[in-house]
Amino acid sequence: EAGVAQSPRYKIIEKRQSVAFWCNPISGHATLYWYQQILGQGPKLLIQFQNNGVVDDSQLPKDRFSAERLKGVDSTLKIQPAKLEDSAVYLCASSLDSTPPGLASYNEQFFGPGTRLTVL
Amino acid sequence: QKEVEQNSGPLSVPEGAIASLNCTYSDRGSQSFFWYRQYSGKSPELIMSIYSNGDKEDGRFTAQLNKASQYVSLLIRDSQPSDSATYLCAVNMGVISGAGSYQLTFGKGTKLSVIP
Numbered sequence: 294e295a296g297v298a299q300s301p302r303y304k305i306i307e308k309r310q311s312v313a314f315w316c317n318p319i320s321g322h323a324t325l326y327w328y329q330q331i332l333g334q335g336p337k338l339l340i341q342f343q344n345n346g347v348v349d350d351s352q353l354p355k356d357r358f359s360a361e362r363l364k365g366v367d368s369t370l371k372i373q374p375a376k377l378e379d380s381a382v383y384l385c386a387s388s389l390d391s392t393p394p395g396l397a398s399y400n401e402q403f404f405g406p407g408t409r410l411t412v413l
Numbered sequence: 414q415k416e417v418e419q420n421s422g423p424l425s426v427p428e429g430a431i432a433s434l435n436c437t438y439s440d441r442g443s444q445s446f447f448w449y450r451q452y453s454g455k456s457p458e459l460i461m462s463i464y465s466n467g468d469k470e471d472g473r474f475t476a477q478l479n480k481a482s483q484y485v486s487l488l489i490r491d492s493q494p495s496d497s498a499t500y501l502c503a504v505n506m507g508v509i510s511g512a513g514s515y516q517l518t519f520g521k522g523t524k525l526s527v528i529p
Contacts, residue, residue: 326516335417335501335519336457349516384456390515400445400505400515404456 295320297405299385305411311373314408317366318387324348326402327360327370328384336384342368343390375412382407415440415506419520427528432489434523436502439483445505445515446478446485451522452498461487492527499524 298317306312318325324343328336339358341348345365353360357376362368372379386402416439426432434448445464449457463469463476463485475488485504489496499522505515 333421333521335503335521337519338516341516382456388515401447401459401462402503402517403459404449407456 297385297387297403299383299405299408301408302406303409303411305413306375307413308377309374311371312375312410313369313371314383314385314410316368316370316385316405318368318385319403322387322389322403323365324388324390325362325368326386326388327368328386328404330382330384330407332381339370372410375410377412380410380412382409415518417502417504417518417520419500419502419523421521422524423526424523425526425528426492428492428494430492432492432496432525432527434487434489434500434502434525436485436487436504436520437483438485438502438504438506438518440504440506441480441483443480443483443504443506446476447503447505447517448474448476448487449501449503449519450498451501457501489525492525494527494529497525497527 300315326341327339329339330336340350340353340360342362345362360370384407385405388402418437448461450460451457461474461476463478466478469476473490477486501522502520503517
């Protein structure tokens with residue numbers, strides 16, 4: 294079974310430029326998550342989709358970040374304009390999930406390789 | 414604010430010893446608990462999940478959960494240099510209303526170093 298795919302793996306941009314990241318979850322996984330991980334910290338959730346709907350985007354800086362999952366499969370996260378403090382690894386994860394909650398193992402989240410963003 | 418606390422370490426153990434990693438969480442209603450291993454420059458890898466009080470063993474790994482004390486731990490027996498990594502504790506603090514979907518709150522991770 295193929296894992297979560299992300300691209301690009303690395304990106305270097307200057308502040309005020311824009312950047313986009315792409316994620317393709319594990320086949321059949323309903324829920325997709327975007328996390329930001331700053332060096333020395335645990336992943337912080339930015340946005341969660343279930344199928345093509347947003348479940349939670351309360352921690353997404355909406356003045357500069359946007360994300361979409363139009364067909365309920367792959368997703369794009371965009372930053373425009375980027376700031377120095379956006380330098381981090383952007384991780385995409387997916388999980389099977391069920392509604393209503395079923396087997397607990399459906400909630401296990403699996404991560405992609407991440408995109409390391411450096412803003413100069 | 415829902416929090417997950419871990420000792421950041423580094424925790425150093427000699428090869429062959431037992432490594433003990435600890436985690437506490439703030440939300441008494443938390444449902445599911447996970448341990449992820451993250452090698453330097455890599456993404457987190459799920460190694461253990463635990464859902465009920467007690468112990469769960471998988472190879473050299475044992476997860477322990479005590480919901481009354483709001484405490485979860487990971488034991489690594491016969492530690493190997495290849496176990497050297499940062500271990501992230503993640504806690505599912507309940508279902509998002511109306512969505513039937515879950516979120517994880519991560520600790521900052523404990524860096525483990527296994528000395529040959």
